[in-house]
Amino acid sequence: MSADMSYPDVVSWAVPVFIALILIELVWIVTQRRGGRYETRDALTSLVMGAGNVASGIVLGFVAYGFFMALWAITPLDLGTSVWVVALCFVLDDLRYYWVHRFGHRIRWVWASHVNHHSSQHYNLTTALRQTWTGTFTFMMVVRAPLILLGFHPAMVLFCGGLNLIYQFWIHTEAIGRLPRWFEAVMNTPSHHRVHHGRNPRYLDANYAGVFIVWDRLFGTFVPECDDERVDYGLVRNLGTFNPIRVAFHEWVAIFRDVTQPGLTARQRLMYAVAPPGWSHDGSRETSDMIKARHATGTPNSHAGAGIPGE
């Protein structure tokens, strides 16, 4: 079994491309007066979050990599390094991404890490870089364990994860409308991902895909972008700070405050950490399911299309 294997650090090499594309999008929006919005502090916060994500990867990356290498040491399988194995690894890692992303919206402990990616009220290429600093603490690296145990080398898995991240960069834009139907049917696109960033009841908890939108179609979470319902970007309750530290940690602080409040049972404390975001022991808050149900009840005309219960 090969222990030594290396692939290029594709995310680092993509950084100049990210910067160039952001500049192109910014100039396009300003000169054409369409295709999205930029705001200085919002963009700056997103970019600093992106830099912090890279830094946290350098500091904490050894945790996940050590875990993967430990699994690699015990698995009897080694699928090798052929192009077809890399391609299969990419597809399976994208399936892994779908589920981690879905958990990220449905389990508050994981949402605490992912929420910052949704905390901008803008949707442009800088939003793509508004990434977590605390991903290691979600322990979602365990979802990659089956890939390693099946014989995909950890370096290959991380390489495919990097390609996945790079693919998702360009879909964070309003400058691209819809792409050819065959492409929209198979691939994640700006249109599909705009829906994912929407705070409209219809668009909550939809389109978790990384690269292939087929996972959402397969698992019943696909919602198309509706021409008659413009996406409202951001969180159900938007932040009131551009401070990157507060953006990175606000949901962790909220969990801590909820879990440690007096008078709760042990189960209630656990639920504040692992139940869907918006769960509360006294029903004083709303989960996305409750928001969708209320929306369906209160606005009967909204029933046309996907994303609302009862349709």
Place this chain on the structure above:
Amino acid sequence: MPLEVLIALVVCGIAGIAILTHLFGLSSRSVFEDEAAARAAWLREFPQLSPGEVTLATDRHAALVTTRKGPGLVWSFGADTTARLLTGARVSRDARGLVIRLPDYSAPRIRLSLDDDEAARWTTLTGDAA
């Protein structure tokens, strides 16, 4: 990529994009056209909590609202808006107007530019929250 090159790229990239965005005039704060706009912005955050009276700041960057759960504030947040109930808020005066501190890690402090009379009136209106 060597780490020092990556760091230089990231630092220059962030600074360059931020400066260019500012030079393009994209740093201005949103403005509430009128009370209806402030009301709509409030309902965007609290769709189940209809505002009663809406008091728009003279600079139109913030508005106080009354609700059945107590006073709330909707304010400019960059080019957008956000809102909070003022439950547990601490309100103090400063040279520019008012500073509202909330027991909320995601919106800890809101600085409002108000003239003296306005600041005094808003302090009274928010008095129930403290």
